[in-house]
Amino acid sequence: MARVLLxxxxxxxAGWRERTIEAGSLSALKAAIAAEDAALAEALDGPGVQVxxxxxxxxxxxxxxxxxxxxxxxxxxxx
Amino acid sequence: xxxxxxxxxxxxxxxxxxxxxxRTETGAVATFTGIAxxxxxxxxxxxxEAYPGFTEAEIGRIAEQARARFGLDDLLxxxxxxEIAPGEPIVFVATAAGHRRAAFEAxxxxxxYLKSKAPFWKKEHGPGGARWxxxxxxxxxxxxxxxxxxxx
Numbered sequence: 181m182a183r184v185l186l187x188x189x190x191x192x193x194a195g196w197r198e199r200t201i202e203a204g205s206l207s208a209l210k211a212a213i214a215a216e217d218a219a220l221a222e223a224l225d226g227p228g229v230q231v232x233x234x235x236x237x238x239x240x241x242x243x244x245x246x247x248x249x250x251x252x253x254x255x256x257x258x259x
Numbered sequence: 260x261x262x263x264x265x266x267x268x269x270x271x272x273x274x275x276x277x278x279x280x281x282r283t284e285t286g287a288v289a290t291f292t293g294i295a296x297x298x299x300x301x302x303x304x305x306x307x308e309a310y311p312g313f314t315e316a317e318i319g320r321i322a323e324q325a326r327a328r329f330g331l332d333d334l335l336x337x338x339x340x341x342e343i344a345p346g347e348p349i350v351f352v353a354t355a356a357g358h359r360r361a362a363f364e365a366x367x368x369x370x371x372y373l374k375s376k377a378p379f380w381k382k383e384h385g386p387g388g389a390r391w392x393x394x395x396x397x398x399x400x401x402x403x404x405x406x407x408x409x410x411x
Contacts, residue, residue: 185310187308187310187378187380188308188380188382188391189380189391192391232310232313235310235312235313235316251310251313253310253378254380254391255393255394256375256376256377256378256379256380256394257374257375257379257380257381257392257393257394257398258307258338258350258373258374258377258378258379258381259293259349259350259370259373259374259377259379
């Protein structure tokens with residue numbers, strides 16, 4: 181089970197901030213999300229969305245372990 | 260080096276006094292204070308979201324770059340999260356160096372990073388509803404200036 185975190189506009193679009201989802205890889209996780217919320221799945225692949233696995237930015241299709249924390253980070257803006 | 264996220268308003272003057280106190284070799288301290296704008300009434304509050312742990316770690320990485328690149332003695336970054344009213348400070352950056360140029364430039368560098376690359380998400384709430392703010396082209400161009408200066 182991966183702990184999935186959404187930030188910024190992704191959280192508003194999904195209507196949730198945190199969920200646990202059964203998936204063994206990032207692509208499997210996205211497929212599980214797509215099965216119930218196609219609009220969210222599309223947004224997760226949108227421009228500028230980065231993925232952090234256990235608080236480190238990742239690319240590609242990393243494997244997920246039990247208790248992995250996966251965060252979807254839309255374009256950032258502070259200050 | 261101090262990097263802090265806070266939900267509370269802060270007093271930039273008091274932070275500067277504390278940051279400056281006891282330094283005998285630092286010749287220059289530069290600071291920047293960012294303040295939430297009302298935008299002629301179109302923004303009632305700002306909502307700032309961070310990713311606790313990750314946000315501090317990412318800012319820390321860039322702060323370490325700034326420290327090494329500009330030869331800083333020290334730096335301090337305080338960034339608000341949560342609800343922020345117009346007129347309240349959002350961010351405070353202080354840099355300490357032997358001489359002014361390094362302190363000014365490091366402060367500028369850190370703010371350009373915070374505006375467009377630091378893990379924060381910013382939402383404006385106003386009478387017309389709410390909208391998420393993304394960095395502007397100018398923000399991206401400001402940050403790109405530092406990547407072009409490869410001969411430093």
